[in-house]
Amino acid sequence: MPPQEKVSKKTGRTKLSYWRAAQSKYVLGNPRLTQMLMEFDRNKITPELMMKVEKVLSDPEFTYEKAYTASAAATGIFKWVKATRDYFYIFKEVEPRRDAFMLSNKQLLDKRRQLEEKQGKIQ
Numbered sequence: 001m002p003p004q005e006k007v008s009k010k011t012g013r014t015k016l017s018y019w020r021a022a023q024s025k026y027v028l029g030n031p032r033l034t035q036m037l038m039e040f041d042r043n044k045i046t047p048e049l050m051m052k053v054e055k056v057l058s059d060p061e062f063t064y065e066k067a068y069t070a071s072a073a074a075t076g077i078f079k080w081v082k083a084t085r086d087y088f089y090i091f092k093e094v095e096p097r098r099d100a101f102m103l104s105n106k107q108l109l110d111k112r113r114q115l116e117e118k119q120g121k122i123q
Helices: 018-022 031-041 046-059 064-070 070-121
Strands: 004-007 014-017
Touching: 004 018, 014 018, 018 070, 046 070, 064 070
Parallel strands: none
Antiparallel strands: 004 014
């Protein structure tokens, strides 16, 4: 959800509020929210999306304590976003290694098959 504009009580200027957007019927008011979070494909997160997430997480107004005082739902979503961010960076580091392992495993199976064929010819 894109952020909604909100007038700051301290400065009187408008600022973007992700919390106001999250309170809408599309996020916290959505009865399928937990299912949507569970079905979210973390492997398909793009670096561009992660840059947006990092921008929000670097905001000093977006802290665990503020989420905790706002609501239990905000606290859970805050933890989910942080865990998803951590997963993104771990997946980014592990994915090339996993791909290399899968390739070497395939090569091993091919070589074993070739070896079995040659052993069959020898016998």
